[in-house]
Amino acid sequence: MIRKAITLLSLSALTITACKKVDSKPDTGKDLSLTAAEQQKVAADNAFSLKLFNATLTGNADADNLFLSPLSVSMAVGMTSNGAFGQTLHDIRNTMNFNGFTEDQVNSYYHKMITELPQLDPKTTLKFANSIWYANTFTPIPAFLQANASNYNARVQSADFTSAATRDDINNWVSNATDGKITNIIDNNIPTNARMYLINAIYFKSGWATKFDATQTKTDTFYLPSGGTVQTPLMNGEGDFNSANAADARILELPYTNNKFSMVILMPTQKSVKEYAAGLDSAKWQTLMAGLGKTHATVTMPKFKFSYDTDLKNILSNMGMANAFSDIADFTRINAAGGLSITEVKHKAYVEVNEDGTTAAAVTSVSVGATVAAPNYFKFDHPFIFAIREMKTGLVLFTGVVNNPTLSQ
Numbered sequence: 001m002i003r004k005a006i007t008l009l010s011l012s013a014l015t016i017t018a019c020k021k022v023d024s025k026p027d028t029g030k031d032l033s034l035t036a037a038e039q040q041k042v043a044a045d046n047a048f049s050l051k052l053f054n055a056t057l058t059g060n061a062d063a064d065n066l067f068l069s070p071l072s073v074s075m076a077v078g079m080t081s082n083g084a085f086g087q088t089l090h091d092i093r094n095t096m097n098f099n100g101f102t103e104d105q106v107n108s109y110y111h112k113m114i115t116e117l118p119q120l121d122p123k124t125t126l127k128f129a130n131s132i133w134y135a136n137t138f139t140p141i142p143a144f145l146q147a148n149a150s151n152y153n154a155r156v157q158s159a160d161f162t163s164a165a166t167r168d169d170i171n172n173w174v175s176n177a178t179d180g181k182i183t184n185i186i187d188n189n190i191p192t193n194a195r196m197y198l199i200n201a202i203y204f205k206s207g208w209a210t211k212f213d214a215t216q217t218k219t220d221t222f223y224l225p226s227g228g229t230v231q232t233p234l235m236n237g238e239g240d241f242n243s244a245n246a247a248d249a250r251i252l253e254l255p256y257t258n259n260k261f262s263m264v265i266l267m268p269t270q271k272s273v274k275e276y277a278a279g280l281d282s283a284k285w286q287t288l289m290a291g292l293g294k295t296h297a298t299v300t301m302p303k304f305k306f307s308y309d310t311d312l313k314n315i316l317s318n319m320g321m322a323n324a325f326s327d328i329a330d331f332t333r334i335n336a337a338g339g340l341s342i343t344e345v346k347h348k349a350y351v352e353v354n355e356d357g358t359t360a361a362a363v364t365s366v367s368v369g370a371t372v373a374a375p376n377y378f379k380f381d382h383p384f385i386f387a388i389r390e391m392k393t394g395l396v397l398f399t400g401v402v403n404n405p406t407l408s409q
Contacts, residue, residue, distance in 0.1 A: 028258045029121040034112075037101070041109045044097040045074060047282035051097075054277050055315045062225045062274065067308040067349045069202050069362030075110055076200040076364035077316075079130065079154060080324075080342065082107070082147045083140075083334030083368075088323050095320040107151035114153055121260035124206035129177035130154040133170055134196040135161040144334050148198075161190045170197060177201035178361035181350040182307075185365045193369040195340060200364045206256035207357035210239035212299075214355045222302055225272060233303050235355055241299070242292040249276065252299065253292055256357060263358060264289075265301065305352040312345040312364075327371045334368065343369040 034042065049070035060066050074096060081092045082103070093099045098106050114128045130152040134140055136159060148154040155173075159166040171184035178201055185199065212235040220234045242253040242262075248270045255262040266288070268276035317325055329341035344367040352359045383403040 027122045029123075029260055030119060032116055032120060037105060038109055038112065041101060041105070043282065043286075044100065045071065046285065048074060048097040050280060050282055050285060051319060052312075052315070054280070055319055056310060056312075057274055057277050059315070060274075062272070065304075065306050065308060067306065067351050067360075067362075068310075068347065069349055069360075069364070071113075072200045072202045072349075072362040072364040073312065073345070073347060075114075075128070075130065075152065076198055076366045077345070078106060078110055079132070079148045079152050079198045079200070080331075080366045080368065083144045083331045084324065084329075085332050086330045087328075088330040091321050091323045095316060107147065111151045111153075121206070121256070121258045123257040124261055125203065126206075126261075127177065127201075127203040128153075129173075129201040129203075131170075131173055131199050132156045132196065133159055133166070133199070135159070135194065137161075138195045138335065140196065140334050141336065152200075154198075161194055164189065166190065170199070174199065174201060174363050178203050178350070178363060179205075181359065181361035182348050182363050185346060185348060185363050191343070191367075191369060193343070194367055195370055196334070196368040198366040198368070202360075202362050204261075204358070204360045206261055209255040209257055209259060210237060210241075211357070212237040212355035217303065217355060220300075234300050235303055236298070236300050238296070238298040240294055240296050243295050243297055244288065244291045244293065246288060246291065249288075251288060251292065252297070254299070263353075301353075303354045305354075307348070307350045309346070309348040312347050313342075316345055329371065331368065339371045340368055341371045343367045 052070045052073060053066075053068060056068060057066055077092065077096055078098070081089060081096070081098065084092055101109070114130075118126045118128065120126075130148070132145065132148055132154050134157075145156050149156055157169075159169065167186045167190055170186055174185045175183045181203070182201075186197075216236040217233050218236065219231050221229050222232045222234070223229050241255070244251045248268060250267050250269060252265045253262050254265065313325055323329055324342045326341060330338065331340040332338045334340055344365070346365045346367070347362065349362040350360065383401065
């Protein structure tokens with residue numbers, strides 16, 4: 001019995017020791033494994049990212065910052081596309097670079113991203129959240145809701161759109177999904193023609209693989225597009241990074257912990273940012289990324305923190321999705337009666353970069369509402385006749401002509 005007890009204790013000690021050895025190994029996360037079709041979808045998403053970035057930057061003031069999450073836009077519009085049909089669906093798929101992939105492939109791809117990207121690095125916080133809110137007086141087709149609940153893990157909620165409490169509930173969901181970095185997506189009361197909101201939220205927080213020493217951060221000059229300058233804190237550090245000196249730009253890749261995510265910084269050397277971005281397409285981006293090589297470098301860059309918001313309706317319309325916003329839009333896979341269109345695509349984003357790393361968040365809200373025909377427009381700016389009558393009988397009481405409304409004869 002004593003020998004048995006000693007043996008059991010020895011085995012227990014070995015087991016504990018073995019567990020300690022396993023636990024002591026650093027958890028460097030896992031790699032994302034993609035099929036050939038999924039890798040092609042990544043390329044398509046990146047191409048859309050550059051298109052959206054360029055289109056948004058074109059309308060952005062030269063002195064203003066800009067920050068977007070094209071992936072958030074893709075997921076929100078992807079959910080919406082599950083309810084589109086005919087020409088509307090065709091235009092959405094073409095604009096979003098979904099063409100070339102079946103609907104099932106698009107849905108399963110985003111499901112994989114939502115499921116696996118957050119698991120890549122235990123030291124990086126990456127969260128996706130999706131939700132669908134619809135008016136309790138409106139009945140969506142169950143298959144539409146199920147497709148988004150299954151593939152996008154979307155929370156589906158019926159609510160009273162006439163109540164301010166619903167707006168607060170939606171905004172609270174947004175705030176929780178972004179760790180309070182974006183506090184609202186609906187600024188005012190919900191419009192009377194609103195029937196549904198499809199919302200995506202992304203939250204990212206990670207530390208640099210090589211942190212900047214805060215004691216080395218110094219106030220220095222930053223040159224503005226206008227030719228002027230400002231004084232701002234610039235971080236200083238050094239390490240082994242992927243970089244490249246292209247003919248017209250300097251490129252540096254700063255990895256986050258465990259090298260699962262990174263920030264690529266691209267500074268044009270001959271053109272303005274807007275001019276350079278105009279020529280930055282998917283092929284050029286891939287060439288630039290392929291040209292990155294490991295080097296030991298010293299880095300100086302500013303700390304920054306800002307929020308950005310925009311309505312993407314006009315941008316996406318100009319990119320080819322105008323049909324989805326019009327009174328001929330076909331969203332009969334949301335509700336067979338039709339009469340629906342996208343009324344708004346609102347995007348809000350937040351970013352903070354400092355010595356420790358980066359925090360970023362974005363929310364995209366696609367608002368689907370009852371189609372509202374454009375009101376008839378009457379502009380009486382020429383001489384006109386007028387009459388005053390009793391409405392029930394049609395009896396005319398007065399008639400007149402206006403040739404010059406400024407005269408007071």
